[in-house]
Every structure is written in structure tokens, then in C-alpha cells.
Amino acid sequence: MIAVADFMTKDLVTVRESDDVALAESLLRLGGIRHLPVVRDGRVVGLLTHRDVLRSSQSAKTAARDLPVRDVMTPDPVCVRATSSLAHAARLMLERKYGCLPVADDEGKLVGIVTEADFVRFAADVVRDLDLVAEAVRVRERQGDA
Template sequence: MTPDATCVRAKETVLDAARKMTELGVGALPICGSDERLKGMLTDRDIVVKVLGAGKDPAQVKAGDLAQGKPVTIGADDDAGEILRTMAAHKIRRLPVIDGHVLVGIVALADVARALPDTSVGDLLETLSTD
């Protein structure tokens, strides 16, 4: 897990989020509301497809506008098996880790690849790669 994940605030613009991604060298940021609760995840792909590709101005679109539904998360006490099941079931590559309602980190596919046996990682990659 990558601890102390940096949030983009729901009211910040997508341009602000892109700058944060560049500074941090990441491809996704959690979207947090003013109540510090996780609202969703914003990926570099979201920015390209839903903003730039749709002809929208990234300096006008708010990050919170791209948060969809209830975010998929994992609890801080959950084990590796639960992480694998959750990532596979929702076909996601980045999984926010929460303790209560507080974001404490993110488990990325790269974290899984470094920490778990090759067969577990291979099974997850196969699941994420199929439609």
C-alpha cells in the first residue's frame, strides 16, 4: 500500500488534478469532499476521455463532477485475499484503503505484484484484462 495518499478536492478543477498527478508522478488521485470522505477516484484516462476528448475545458470541470457512484474501497484491516477479490470483482487497478471513513492509502496493482505470489498476480491480471 502507498500510505498518505494525496486527495484532489471535489471542488478543485480537473486541471488542478492533472498538475497534482504530474507533480506526484501518479496516474490517479482519490477525490475527497470537504467532509474528508472519499467521493471517488480520478484517473488520467478520465481526464483524457471524459474531459479533453469530450471537448470540455479542464480549467472549468470540477474533479467531483467525475466521481461516479459509491467508491470501491478496502478496509485497513482487510487481508490480501480480500484485496484480490475486490480488485477482480470490480476490475479495478487502484483500491483506496480506508480506516473508518478516513483514507489511509491506496493499494495499486504494482503493490500487489510486488507483495504476492506470481500465480495470484497472474490470476488478477487475467481477470482485469478480460471483458
């Protein structure tokens, strides 16, 4: 079984509930990322996405950039454990249409994140490997015909 721990991103960018949306927006832009786990004492309490930031700027009557992250984030996001199977995480993301899953330990401490981009990268690697195997089989078959 491939575990989430074998696959997740461990170098994380996070924000706190009290940080303002302007900071979060800058972190998203500068990091080239779309998902920010929101933590309190290292524990996952929310998730802020690029889409959340865009939505808040369209609907806020006050300057959305000045709002605290807690007003814009999705509270209590679904998390997976590092020991969860990668297939389980993928199925959960597909069924619920999630762009990412925070990875937390048994106490709720954030230890990683799994994103759609991680799965696309994984799929590209698997397809490359399958192409190499297929080419090796073709070469072997040609050698057998000679």
C-alpha cells in the same frame, strides 16, 4: 493473514470535488501516479483516475481542464478497510477490473490506497524471495551429493 494495512500506501495525494481538473492533472503528472482519491472532510467521496482525465478532455465541449473534479470523478468508489485481507483486496480488484482501491476507516476517512503497481511490486519481491530459496535448495542438494 496479510492485511491491507501492511501493504497500502499511506502517503497520499488527494483532491477535493471543487478542485479543477487542471490541478488534478498536474498532481497526477508530477506525482507519477494514476489515481487520486477525492475527499470531503477527509472522507472518500470519489476517485479520479488518469483515464478519467483523458476521457474528459476528449468528450468535453468546454475546456475540460476548467471543469471541477466532481464532474469527472467516479463517485462513491468501492473502498476496503485496513483490516481487510490482502487476498480479498486483490480478488476484488481482479474481478471488478479496478486499478486501485481506496482504504477507509469505519467512518469513511481515507487512510491509504492499494494499487495495481503495489501488487506488481509485491509479486516481484515474492518471486525474488522464491528464487533465493530455490538457489539455497540447489546449493544444499549439491553439497549433499558431494
